[in-house]
Amino acid sequence: MAGMPLTAPPPTRPIRPRVLYFGTPVAVLSTLNADGSTNLTPMSSVWALADRLVLGLGDDSQGCINLLARREVVINLPDPAQQLAVERLAPTTGRWPVPDDKAAMGYRHEPDKFALAGWQALPATQVRPLRAAECPLQIEARLLAAHACPPGTGDAPGVQILEVEVLQVHAHEAILRPGGHHIDTSRWSPLLYVFRHYFGTGLQLGRNFRAET
Numbered sequence: 001m002a003g004m005p006l007t008a009p010p011p012t013r014p015i016r017p018r019v020l021y022f023g024t025p026v027a028v029l030s031t032l033n034a035d036g037s038t039n040l041t042p043m044s045s046v047w048a049l050a051d052r053l054v055l056g057l058g059d060d061s062q063g064c065i066n067l068l069a070r071r072e073v074v075i076n077l078p079d080p081a082q083q084l085a086v087e088r089l090a091p092t093t094g095r096w097p098v099p100d101d102k103a104a105m106g107y108r109h110e111p112d113k114f115a116l117a118g119w120q121a122l123p124a125t126q127v128r129p130l131r132a133a134e135c136p137l138q139i140e141a142r143l144l145a146a147h148a149c150p151p152g153t154g155d156a157p158g159v160q161i162l163e164v165e166v167l168q169v170h171a172h173e174a175i176l177r178p179g180g181h182h183i184d185t186s187r188w189s190p191l192l193y194v195f196r197h198y199f200g201t202g203l204q205l206g207r208n209f210r211a212e213t
């Protein structure tokens with residue numbers, strides 16, 4: 001009969017994981033500080049649909065404060081070769097003074113995140129925050145809507161779910177298929193963040209029936 005398992009299903013048990021980062025691309029957000037400089041925020045709670053991106057940010061991060069206040073962002077997408085640069089940014093914040101709870105987790109203030117990452121800052125075309133030149137994909141966007149989620153139980157922080165509209169996409173020419181607007185997936189793949197561990201992607205398994213290349 002349809003749906004009848006041939007073997008016993010794998011056993012499961014309820015768990016309470018501290019994070020549910022089951023695997024999303026790392027992005028590094030450029031946002032505008034109050035003094036006009038650009039802050040970089042490594043993050044991974046991001047997805048895209050049509051010309052919208054949805055970002056999840058802790059409301060104690062400088063990136064979140066900047067995006068809510070000045071409503072512009074560049075979503076820079078590194079590739080797996082940039083894992084060490086991302087991890088150099090990881091224990092830092094643009095916040096000053098560093099909030100007590102972030103300091104207790106080991107974060108320190110870093111005013112020049114481009115220098116720390118070893119990345120060049122490039123002007124964007126539609127927004128004020130600077131792009132990270134070394135990231136092969138850079139997406140300029142503006143904030144459309146913000147949904148505040150208050151702190152949860154235990155040490156769960158307050159978060160903002162932020163909807164942004166894509167204004168401009170920049171790609172390194174080296175990752176583009178000749179003459180077109182398609183990304184050559186043999187030349188670019190995301191850096192993935194899986195339960196706080198970094199991964200690249202493995203071998204290609206196949207293609208969707210609507211893939212154009």
Ligand SMILES: Cc1cc2nc3c(=O)[nH]c(=O)nc-3n(C[C@H](O)[C@H](O)[C@H](O)COP(=O)(O)O)c2cc1C
Nearest residue numbers: 041042043044045057058061062063090092093094
């Ligand atoms: C790979 C990676 C993924 C992260 N993902 C997120 C995320 O999705 N949302 C978030 O708020 N913080 C995330 N963080 C933590 C922020 O980077 C951290 O809070 C940082 O201090 C923010 O910097 P800022 O305060 O200068 O914005 C992530 C960190 C790393 C290294």
